[in-house]
Structures are given as structure tokens and as C-alpha cells.
Amino acid sequence: MADFEVPELTGEIIIPKVSPGASRHIQQFKAKPELMEELKFSAEKGSDWKEKFLLAMEDILKKYKSVRVFLDICVRCGSCADKCHYFIATGDPRNMPVYRQELMRSVYRKYFTPAGKLIGGLASAKELDDDLLDEWFTYFYQCSECRRCSVFCPYGIDTAEITMAAREIMARIGVASKYNYEIVNKAMTLGNNLGMIPVALESTWEFVEEEIEEKLEEVGITGVGVKLPVDVEGADVLLVTPSADFFAEPHIYSLEGYAKVFHQAGISWTLSTHASEGGNFGMFIGNYDHMRTINKRIWDAARDLKVKKVVAGECGHAWRAMYSFSNTLNGPFDFLKEKSPQHICELTLDLIKKGALKLDKSANDEFTVTFHDSCNVARATTIGGTPGDQFTIPREIINACCNKYVEMDPETCGEKTFCCGGGGGVLTDEVIEIRVKGAMPRMQMYSKIKESHGANFFALICAICKAQFTKVFPYYGYEMAEVGGVHQLISNALVMGAKEEV
Amino acid sequence: MNGLSSVFNLLAYLAAAVFVLGFLSKVVLYFKTPSPLKIPVTPAPTTSIGVVLRLIPEILFFRSLLKGGTTEKILWLGGWVFHVSFLLIVLRHLRFFTYPVPDFVMSIQQIGIWAGLVFPIALLILIVRRFTNERLAIITLFADYFVLVLITAIGATGLMLKYITRTNLVDVKAFILGLVTFSPTQMPDSTMFLIHFSLILVLLVYFPFSKLMHAWGVLISPTRVQVDNPREIRHVNPWA
Numbered sequence: 001m002a003d004f005e006v007p008e009l010t011g012e013i014i015i016p017k018v019s020p021g022a023s024r025h026i027q028q029f030k031a032k033p034e035l036m037e038e039l040k041f042s043a044e045k046g047s048d049w050k051e052k053f054l055l056a057m058e059d060i061l062k063k064y065k066s067v068r069v070f071l072d073i074c075v076r077c078g079s080c081a082d083k084c085h086y087f088i089a090t091g092d093p094r095n096m097p098v099y100r101q102e103l104m105r106s107v108y109r110k111y112f113t114p115a116g117k118l119i120g121g122l123a124s125a126k127e128l129d130d131d132l133l134d135e136w137f138t139y140f141y142q143c144s145e146c147r148r149c150s151v152f153c154p155y156g157i158d159t160a161e162i163t164m165a166a167r168e169i170m171a172r173i174g175v176a177s178k179y180n181y182e183i184v185n186k187a188m189t190l191g192n193n194l195g196m197i198p199v200a201l202e203s204t205w206e207f208v209e210e211e212i213e214e215k216l217e218e219v220g221i222t223g224v225g226v227k228l229p230v231d232v233e234g235a236d237v238l239l240v241t242p243s244a245d246f247f248a249e250p251h252i253y254s255l256e257g258y259a260k261v262f263h264q265a266g267i268s269w270t271l272s273t274h275a276s277e278g279g280n281f282g283m284f285i286g287n288y289d290h291m292r293t294i295n296k297r298i299w300d301a302a303r304d305l306k307v308k309k310v311v312a313g314e315c316g317h318a319w320r321a322m323y324s325f326s327n328t329l330n331g332p333f334d335f336l337k338e339k340s341p342q343h344i345c346e347l348t349l350d351l352i353k354k355g356a357l358k359l360d361k362s363a364n365d366e367f368t369v370t371f372h373d374s375c376n377v378a379r380a381t382t383i384g385g386t387p388g389d390q391f392t393i394p395r396e397i398i399n400a401c402c403n404k405y406v407e408m409d410p411e412t413c414g415e416k417t418f419c420c421g422g423g424g425g426v427l428t429d430e431v432i433e434i435r436v437k438g439a440m441p442r443m444q445m446y447s448k449i450k451e452s453h454g455a456n457f458f459a460l461i462c463a464i465c466k467a468q469f470t471k472v473f474p475y476y477g478y479e480m481a482e483v484g485g486v487h488q489l490i491s492n493a494l495v496m497g498a499k500e501e502v
Numbered sequence: 503m504n505g506l507s508s509v510f511n512l513l514a515y516l517a518a519a520v521f522v523l524g525f526l527s528k529v530v531l532y533f534k535t536p537s538p539l540k541i542p543v544t545p546a547p548t549t550s551i552g553v554v555l556r557l558i559p560e561i562l563f564f565r566s567l568l569k570g571g572t573t574e575k576i577l578w579l580g581g582w583v584f585h586v587s588f589l590l591i592v593l594r595h596l597r598f599f600t601y602p603v604p605d606f607v608m609s610i611q612q613i614g615i616w617a618g619l620v621f622p623i624a625l626l627i628l629i630v631r632r633f634t635n636e637r638l639a640i641i642t643l644f645a646d647y648f649v650l651v652l653i654t655a656i657g658a659t660g661l662m663l664k665y666i667t668r669t670n671l672v673d674v675k676a677f678i679l680g681l682v683t684f685s686p687t688q689m690p691d692s693t694m695f696l697i698h699f700s701l702i703l704v705l706l707v708y709f710p711f712s713k714l715m716h717a718w719g720v721l722i723s724p725t726r727v728q729v730d731n732p733r734e735i736r737h738v739n740p741w742a
Contacts, residue, residue, distance in 0.1 A: 063535075068531070073723075078637055155716055161541065288742060328538070328738065328742075378544070
């Protein structure tokens, strides 16, 4: 099924020999000039591209301490070199975080440091040219901004910051990824990454209501009436999920889970046709203004609907944009009554602990569940209030609704988790080779726990992880049905209907 | 004072000025460059005290390196021994800069001598790993070898001064004290000292314009020094 070699599953992660250029041919499609123009970037690469490029770089160096400091202080100790999933999978040295950054650092030296200006090559400074730009376009779109390298760096240098800056610099000269910038455009104009209009959203949500009802009927429960309320003014909670939850499998099963949780807990909630997307690709492309505009819809909707708080559905980078960035971008949120945003997992676990939800664990007995920490949740946010809660809360939820839970190799969990291989704007089909390969470290660990403990359910709290793994599981010979959401498990186990008297 | 001494006194002041001003200008530049967003790498502390507690083991024990595999363990060993012995050697050298010499400086003289002996071994580890490890060989630049060789040469000439071409320490002390009290005096009559001293001046001048600024960077890296409290306290972006 693939015109490239799918890594063999051995249950081990082995650092490969270096193979220069091994993933040089994998490149995303480029955005059309009209699109770039619409998004207020240069339409296309003109003859003056170098000047524009350097102006953009100078601007970013002035605005981002991270970029400025990281470019200066890396000592090339190599601690990050074998930590990137794309390097482990391809052996391409440009996928070693330090060497990916070298693409920018060499230009930085040439044009922004005295040594580079004076002695050039001896200071490892590189002149801008078309080849170098093409390498930028290849390898800065082979970084999923997962921050794993940063964990192992003695100075916390985060390649994600460099990648975001690089994408923004390229966009300003009209060189950009079609996939990412199209999604940004859809989110800006229509309000969600899928480009669904309000009517389509409403009919989708109606369909989900019917699905929930039908499934309950199949097990002999009728008349529960789980609703997906739309644009309800005065609801307590505004739920903002990644739009993939509205139609993709297995995402939609988690949406059913959220609805059932709200229903059973008796929380008044609503979805919004205006804020119909939690995801924010403005973050992936490192464009502050677009990220803010996309994020603004959420808080406008919250204000208009007069809700008390905003709750985020299962999505990694969406949670980062909402948790870490929202308050800066569009805060303060003094018009809300409760701490916002809140993660759906925080809310659900809280309800479980309060005894507001009755869970029948045996409903998930066919599954031996394992949990994959999503990079953005693990390394860019927290859920709950205490550092590390982002690891314990989802696991506590799973253990509350499943009998069989197994943990993958702890060296690949928590802050050391591997990216799914499709995050950070890499989730597009023309680069399926890097996606399949990038998933390899995690696939090895899953295959190991499958062999040893019979794991057969790969639980996630990220829409990109879900889309990525359902796509790559078959390449490795696994069923895509093994991939699912944490609230899908909740949905299975939640006992619906009248609550027993306590 | 002979001509050579005059030149070296002048060069020493120039080098010190470049080091101090260069370092400070970088500090100011980093301070002035804003952090538009909250980007701590999590799990991250939720208080400022927590951030200090996060940084201490990073600075004293290179904690993040210990999270890695064998390559990083070797690096940790070489790097940690290198930095600690460098510090001890510098502290030991304070005896040339002070009169009377503080008790503390006196008390570390012996350990400072040992540090001087392990110093080249640590550096050797740091150099050899750069060409024996395939990944490191690719990422290593000329500048990386340059600074390692420079510091090794400083260490080697220092050891020579102590064990082989011994110099009159009274002269050395007079020269250094002359520099720090702004009353320049004659340089010790020793070629080895001249080399040792010149190399140190090169290091001082090189420092602020090189990766050696990691010494400051480790204290201000946004991913490590930011408090993870974006919901509680609104982080304001000054340019938006």
C-alpha cells in the first residue's frame, strides 16, 4: 500500500545510522498566490525575496525572545540529536533538532552577527539562496512542534519556536504550505478548519443526537433525550472542540461522550456555530495575528452567549492555544464567572469524583486500554492545576471507566512522550511517508505492550493524534478501530437515565 | 615598564572592556526582547519560587542532560567535570587578584590544583566525543572545536606554568594586582605566561559573541523560567 518502506515493528526504538537527505524528497504542496494574498502575506516569491526574508527575520528577532536567545546560546551538545521521532524514523540529519535549527542559525550568523558578516564560512555562516530556502521549506515542515527536544536540552531550547518563526518568515515571502494556510483561511472566514457552514454544523449535531439515541435504544434504553444544544444563550458552559469531532471517526464518539457527561451531570451547555473550532493552525504557522483572530471567535461567542465558562474538548494544540495563549491573545476573561478555559477531562474527572456520573466499567471489558500522552498537552500545558496533572487526570478517567489499563514504556510517556507524527501542521496526505515513519517510535511501544499485555485500545485526547493514528495504524497492520478517545470510553461506560438516590 | 608590558596591560584592559560591555549588551538585548506568549515547557512550576527550584538543579547538575541516554551521560560527565573544575580553577586564581588573600581562596588551593589536573581530561572527553559520534560529527562546527581547543590550551599552558616552566609567582601577582588596581606594572618575564595570558584575553573577547553566552542564556530561557499560570495571571504581550 505504500511506495516507501514502512518500518518494521520490533517493540524496540533503535537510533538509526545517519543518512543525509533521507527525507529531503518529502515536501508539502505549496500554497497558491491567491491564498497567500488573501491571508495578507506576499503572494509569491519575487525577485526581491531575500530582502523581504531578512526583514521578516529581523522583525521576528526583535519580537521573540525565544528565537533570539535560542539562536545565540545553543552549544551543539547533541543532547537533542536523537530525540526527534522524525530523525529516529528516517536517519536524516536535518531531522536532528539542532541540525534543523542550523538551517536558520547559519543564516542568522551571516546577516545578524559580526563574526558571520566578517569571516562568513569560517563562522559557519551561510548565504541565502534558492537551495537553502528549499531546504527550509522541506525540513521546517518536517517538525511537528512537539517540544520533545526541549525536554532534553540543558537550556530548554525549543525547536517549535524556531520552526514557527521559520514558517512565518517563509510565508512573508510567499512560500508556504498549502495545507496549513488553507486551514487557517477556513478558520478565519468560516470559523472552523473543515470549512463547515452553520447549517451544516447544525445538521451534523442533530445527526449525533440521533446516533446517541439509537445506540442507547440498541441496549434497551429509551427516552433519555441527550441533546447537543446549539447557540443557547445563558447556558452555563460553552463547549469548544476541534471540528474533527463533528464528523470524523473516532472523534465523533468522544463528542457523544461529552454530550452524555453534560446530560447526566445536569449541566446546561451549548455548542456555538460561531466558535465551532478549538484547533488553531495560526499557532502552527507562527503567525500571531491569525492565531489571535481565530482564537477571538471563542471568546466572542462566550461573551455573546453569556456563558459562565468555556470548556475545551479533546485536542492537544487546541488546548495549548486556549490554555496558554488565549488570555494573552483575547483576555482578560472577567466577563466569565468561572476559571476558563477548562479542559473536558478536568470537568469529567471532577464529576466522577463527586459521584455525579455512574460508570459501568464492564462496558469496556473488551478493551485492554493504553494511553498515549499527546505532545501539546504533555509539554505545553497542564490540565487541572498542579504540574503533572495532565498525565494523571486522563489516566484516572480511564481507570474509572475501564477494568483493564496498561501503561506503555514509561521512558516514552509523560514529558518524554513521542509525537504521533502528524502534529504541528504535518497532517497532510502528500507527506504520508514522513507521517507513517514519524509514528514509528510510538508504534513500537504500542506493539510491545500489545505483545506483552494484549493492549487493543489506544486512547487519546487529541484530534490530530486520532486522525494520524487511524491513518497510520493500517500501514503497520493494525485496525484503525483500535484508536479512540478517552471520552469514547466514558461514553461506553456511562450509565444513562435517572440517577439513583444517594 | 618595558614596551611589551605596556602593550599587554593595554590589551588586558581592552579585552576586559570588550568582555564586560559585550556581555552586558547581550544581557540588555535579551532583556529588551519581549516574550509575546507563555511558553514554559511543562510540567512547569506555577510559582516564581517553583521556577527557582526548577533552575537550581539545571544549573548545578545539568538535570535535563541526565534525562537522556548513554551519549548524554558521557556528555554529562565531561561537561559537569569541566564546568566544576573550571570554576575551581578560576577561584584558585583569585589569589593573584587579592591582597590579602581571603581565607576562602586559601582553603581551596589544594582542590584547585586537582581541578587543574582533571580539567584536560574532561576537555578531552568533550573533544573526542565530537568526532567519534556520528551525529555529533555532523552538527559540530569549526567554532565548537575552536573554543574547546582554546580552553584546552589555556589549561595546558597553566599546567606548564605550574609544573614545568615555573614562573616567579611574586611577579605574576604584582602584574595582576597592578591591573586590578589600575596601576599597571611590569609583566613577568616568562614566554609561557605570555601565552597563557594572551589565550585568556582571546577567550574574554570571544565570549560575548559566541555560544559561550549559554552561561547567561540558561538563566533566562523562556521555556524554563516562565511560570505556568496563564489562566490565573494574564500574560501581556507588549507589542500586540
